[in-house]
Amino acid sequence: MSAGVEHDALDFTVRVDEQPGAAVVVVVTGDLDYSHFRELEAVIDHRLSSADGPVDLVVDMASVPYCDSCGMRVLLGASQRVTAAGGAFHLRGVHGQPSRALRLTGLDRVLREA
């Protein structure tokens, strides 16, 4: 889980890339842990709440070196919400510790790579 220090807060960003007709891509940079998961949660919640119909969502994890149980909650919650609304949820670029953590928890079965 997190050993995050204060300055890490500066190193965490969430960016949303949207192209018409394509999936919404949320690019996360930094540790997706207790100190930061709410940011991603808020961004995803905002995007999904403002959607009229189903949204296809991709979370780009290529620049996420660490994901703790809080981070996994956000990903799992987003996946459940997106699929319940008829959209598709995928991860992209998962590697390192997050990849091991998803395998260990069995979440790799539901949070699949695009």
Added chain:
Amino acid sequence: MDSTMPAGGPLPTPPSGMRSLSARVLEGLSEAVVVTGAERPGGTRQIVHAINPAGERLLPGLAAGAPVEHGGHDAFTAVVRGGAEEFEAEVGGRSLVGRGQPLADDSRSGDLLTCWYLRDVTDERRGSRSLHRAQARAQFLAEAGRALHGVLNVERTLRTAATLAAGTLAPTVLVLLADASETVRWVRGEEGARPVPGEIARADLRSAPRLFEAMTGDSPVDPWAAVELADLPVWSAGPPTGHVTVVPVPGTVVRGALVLVTETPLPPDVEDGLPLAQEYAVRVGTALSAAALYREQAHLGEVLQGSLEPPRLPEAVDGLVLGSAYRPARESLRVGGDFYEVLPVTPSGETPFLLGDVCGKGIEAAVLSGRVRQSLHALRLVERDPAALLDLLNAALLDAADLDAAGAAPTMPRFATMVLGDARPTPDGSVRLRLATGGHPPPYVLRADGSVVEVRLSGTLVGALRDGEFGATEVLLRPGDTCLLYSDGVTEARGGPDGRDFYGEERLEGALASCVGAPAQVVCERVLQLLSAWLGGRDHDDVALLALQAPPAVPRGDHA
């Protein structure tokens, strides 16, 4: 000057026609003009030779022909006698600036007249003074806000509040704070001295009902509150001498009072009098409330941490050696949900155990961890197989989450990871472990020969997915073998030279290998010690370790 001119005569006679013109010009001037000069040639007494209406308004009492001192404006009289060229004077409560211009009088004997041009700058000065004071006020409040903000410690906030106010708002300041407790804390600040803290029992305030009301109510402060204050044991050298003003310190969590002791009464209608003290009190109240709230939350965190802390292991279990270590996150509000327990031996001879981790932190983690443990206690009554237990627990947690979410907005999933199982010592000194996992790092086995192997075991999170799958296995611990269950706080602890590296599985395996021959409790403590060295004082997540060991073949009495 014409010595034959009667006293009270006007200016030396100018050519006819000019006089009325210059008089009219002077009358129309908004600037005050006063002409003074000796009463007679060579004389020392100064009389007013001429004065325009603006001058009469500014210096009432001065009249043409009358001695200057008859005007009663001593400051102006002194200026006239001194013959200053430029001056500023306070006359009758007004601020005047002026200059004296010698008037050459070629028709006279050489005695000079002086024409004084005077301007009333009272309003300008007041304006710039009040601007200056407003700036000083704003600066004081801004500095106070900065100094008080973010202290997040009630005692230090109180001290800071008293120190900042002492000398600025009043020479002596007392800040009183009442919260839900039975004591009222106070800090006395005196200009140039260290603040003095103290406490009075809330009951003692019974003798000071008006003061108490000032602290707890929104009603205007009763002047008697100041009288009551004198008798409270908060003054070093007897009751304060001077004027005592009580200003309520408003707050959402705590209430208090700011007491100012001043030489003269604090003016209620001057901006840097009472209003400044009131504004300051608002800032103090905000800071104190924030500090008190933080303290409450931290306390809540500590209580939660206490509730999350694993119970003690059973004293002794025949044929099984136990050890454990737990190191909660340093910040109590970040306490996560690591938990473990070893239950008493069942009638059928198994010792159930469990080590897990719930997602989230603080109160949420505490609630979930409680739910997990209580559910398991109940489920164990009907099911003993570890994997089947996890299946039931998974369903129970998901059902509970559905109930929680019924009718509400979609909530974040709540789940746990854990390894659970039971241990059954066998007659030959071995221990047979049944293990199952839900999304938790698999345990390690340290063999008596020093080799370390990871138990092959995998499963999904518990409470996250309806179709969760929970792997199970059996492990035989031969005498001297140790099985170590751990939370991911171990492998995901970041440290090392640059503080960014995970402790990781390899280092944990190495640490475990170095524990060969050690009793279970020592194994846990040594792993924790090596982990601490890796962390090097950095913050970390919860860490939990549970070791199960088959007693060594030749008991040396070193069972934990």
